[in-house]
Amino acid sequence: MNQQTPKPAVIIDDTTLRDGEQSAGVAFTAEEKLAIARQLAAVGVPELEIGIPAMGAEEREVMQAIAGLHLPSRLLAWCRLFDADLDAVCGIDVHMVDLSIPVSDQQIRHKLGRDRGWVESQITRLVRAARELGYEVCLGCEDASRADMDFLCHLADVAAAAGARRLRFADTVGILEPFTVLERIQRLRAHSDLELEMHAHDDFGLATANTLAAVRGGATHINTTVNGLGERAGNAALEECVLGLKHLCGIDTGINSRGVPELSALVERASGRAVGWQKSIVGEGVFTHEAGIHVDGLMKDRRNYQGLDPDELGRQHRLVLGKHSGKHMLERSYQELGIELQGWQAPVLLQQVRQLVTHQKRSPSGAELLALYQNLQALALDAVPLNLDRQGEGSPCPLQSLAS
Numbered sequence: 368m369n370q371q372t373p374k375p376a377v378i379i380d381d382t383t384l385r386d387g388e389q390s391a392g393v394a395f396t397a398e399e400k401l402a403i404a405r406q407l408a409a410v411g412v413p414e415l416e417i418g419i420p421a422m423g424a425e426e427r428e429v430m431q432a433i434a435g436l437h438l439p440s441r442l443l444a445w446c447r448l449f450d451a452d453l454d455a456v457c458g459i460d461v462h463m464v465d466l467s468i469p470v471s472d473q474q475i476r477h478k479l480g481r482d483r484g485w486v487e488s489q490i491t492r493l494v495r496a497a498r499e500l501g502y503e504v505c506l507g508c509e510d511a512s513r514a515d516m517d518f519l520c521h522l523a524d525v526a527a528a529a530g531a532r533r534l535r536f537a538d539t540v541g542i543l544e545p546f547t548v549l550e551r552i553q554r555l556r557a558h559s560d561l562e563l564e565m566h567a568h569d570d571f572g573l574a575t576a577n578t579l580a581a582v583r584g585g586a587t588h589i590n591t592t593v594n595g596l597g598e599r600a601g602n603a604a605l606e607e608c609v610l611g612l613k614h615l616c617g618i619d620t621g622i623n624s625r626g627v628p629e630l631s632a633l634v635e636r637a638s639g640r641a642v643g644w645q646k647s648i649v650g651e652g653v654f655t656h657e658a659g660i661h662v663d664g665l666m667k668d669r670r671n672y673q674g675l676d677p678d679e680l681g682r683q684h685r686l687v688l689g690k691h692s693g694k695h696m697l698e699r700s701y702q703e704l705g706i707e708l709q710g711w712q713a714p715v716l717l718q719q720v721r722q723l724v725t726h727q728k729r730s731p732s733g734a735e736l737l738a739l740y741q742n743l744q745a746l747a748l749d750a751v752p753l754n755l756d757r758q759g760e761g762s763p764c765p766l767q768s769l770a771s
Contacts, residue, residue: 376587376618377582377586377587377588377589377612377618377620378413378414378587378588378589378620379412379413379414379588379589379591379605379608379609379620379622380413380414380415380416380443380564380588380589380590380591381407381412381414381415381416381590381591381592381593381605382415382416382445382566382590382591382592382597382602383403383407383591383592383593383596383605383634384400384403384404384415384416384417384418384433385416385417385418385419385445386416386445386566386590386592386596386597386598386602387592387593387596387597387602387634387638388418388596388638389597389598390596390597390598390601390638390640391598392639393596393638393639393640395637395638396637397425397428397429397432399637400417400418400429400433401429401432401433401436402633402637403593403630403633403634403637404417404433404436404438404440405436405438406626406629406630406633407440407593407630408436408438408439408440409623409626410622410623410624410626410627410630411620411621411622411623412440412605412622413440413441413621414440414441414442414443414588415433415438415440415441415442415443416442416443416444416445416465416590417430417433417434417442417443417444417461418430418433418444418445419444419445419446420444420446420452420455420456420459421446421447421451421452421455427455427458427459430442430444430459430461431458431459431460434459434460434461435460441462441463442460442461442462442463443461443462443463443464443465443505444456444459444461444463444464444465445464445465445467445507446464446465446466446467447466447467447468448466448467448468448489448490448493448507449493450493450496452466453466453493453496453497453500456500456502457500461502462502462503463502463503463504463505463532463533464497464502464503464504464505465505465506465507465535466490466493466494466497466504466505466506466507467507467508467509467535467537468486468489468490468506468507468508468509469486469509469510470486470508470509470510470511470514470518470519470522471509471510471511471512471513471514471515472513472514472515473510473513474509474510474513483518486522487521487522487525490506490522490525490526490529490531491525491528491529494506494526494529494530494531495529495530498529498530503532503533504526504529504530504531504532504533505531505532505533505534505535505562505564506522506523506526506531506533506534506535507535507537507566508522508534508535508536508537509537509539510537510539510540511535511536511537511538511539512536512537512538512539512540512542512543512551513540513542516551516554519536519555520554520555520558520559522534523555523558523559523561524558524559526561527559527560527561531561532561532562533561533562533563533564533587533588534555534559534561534562534563534564535564535565535566535588535590536551536552536555536563536564536565536566536581536586537566538565538566538567538568538574538577539566539568540568540570541567541568541569541570541571541573541574541599541600542570542571543567543573543577544571544573544576544577545573545576545577545579545580546580548565548567548577548580548581548584549580549581549583549584550584551584552565552580552581552583552584552585552586553584553585555585556584556585556586562587562588563581563585563586563587563588564586564587564588564589564590565577565578565581565582565586565588565589565590565603566590566602567581567590567602567603568597568598568599568600568601568602569595569597569599569600569601569602569603570599570600572600574595574600574601574602574603574604575595575603575604575607575608575611577603578590578591578603578608579608579611579612579615579616582612582616582618583616589603589608590602590603591603591604591605591608591609592604592605593605593606593630593631593634594606594631594634594635594638594640594642594646594649595607595646596634596638596640604647604648605622605627605630606624606627606631606647606648606649607647607648608620609622609624609627610624610648610675610679614675624679624680625679625680625681627648627649627680628649628680628681628682631649648675648680649680654677654682654683654684654685655684655685655686655687656672656684656685656686656687660693662686662692662693662695662696665684665686666686666695669684686699687730688700688720688724688730688731688736689720689724689730690721690724690725692717692720693717694713694714694717697713697716697717697720698713700736701716701736701740703733704733704736704737704740706737706740712740712743715743716739716740716743719739719743720736720739723735723739
């Protein structure tokens with residue numbers, strides 16, 4: 368009997384407290400950083416990148432305060448591959464340092480003003496120095512997406528020989544798509560035994576897709592941020608990666624998804640960056656339905672129009688009345704107000720509701736629905752004598768005269 372190869376474990380290394388805070392205009396207070404770290408650990412995130420020691424004494428104090436929480440998560444510090452940055456991390460109780468250096472010819476030449484040989488020597492020297500200080504090392508390959516792959520594979524060998532444990536493949540300017548990511552991570556995986564970590568940016572809206580592709584290719588670790596916070600268009604969103612890996616790749620990261628909405632709200636407040644109404648997973652409107660065909664299908668069996676069960680996030684479907692709603696949703700909305708509509712009333716009220724939401728750009732309130740109903744009742748009473756004259760009998764259906 369053939370046995371399936373076990374799916375690889377994927378470890379989330381969340382960088383909300385480092386790359387997330389690098390979003391233009393975002394600055395967490397010490398208390399906010401501690402609260403975010405606690406909540407990340409509470410939902411089960413196994414690794415946290417908590418800051419940049421070279422930023423100064425205040426940053427280092429906050430990082431050490433996070434370390435002092437004794438969270439179950441492993442902690443990382445982000446450093447440039449320079450002596451001064453390595454000196455700055457000394458005394459902070461993190462488990463690993465991410466030593467970052469440009470690896471593309473573009474940045475080696477035009478950012479550092481150096482050559483490939485200098486990069487190689489820096490890696491050898493400072494990875495060894497970090498190991499002597501007692502830190503595990505992740506070699507952060509900045510701009511790896513524009514690097515020569517032969518050179519990148521060579522640097523993986525250099526880093527491993529110096530004692531590094533992990534290599535971070537950074538799509539620093541967010542230019543990759545999933546097919547290329549898959550190929551490149553597969554090549555690195557075939558070449559090196561190092562842990563491989565994907566760091567994706569969302570400039571083309573592909574950070575999560577690229578991250579999932581990296582996992583398919585053999586990445587053991589992924590960088591995420593809550594709500595996709597990060598420089599420019601942001602990073603791969605924690606919530607998207609967690610649920611995407613679980614449902615699309617069959618990989619459970621161990622994160623308690625029911626704690627994600629609270630975590631999202633915390634980061635939203637601390638960052639001052641509002642989460643979009645339709646933001647996947649955590650947006651207010653992502654489980655909200657208006658279209659009549661969808662509402663009808665959901666009311667029969669919610670699996671008809673459910674790709675992700677909101678129960679996993681401690682949420683639920685919400686049905687709203689709007690321009691695209693049908694008679695059943697209108698009747699349900701009035702039932703919630705204690706009103707049973709007569710058959711002739713629904714089409715008239717539905718037309719009025721559609722006009723209201725078109726102008727107001729929102730669903731009608733209960734008070735507005737009640738007012739529409741009361742106005743219709745008043746008009747119906749005025750129209751009844753006309754029907755008596757025309758039809759010669761007490762017809763309770765004045766729809767024709769109201770609509771004319």
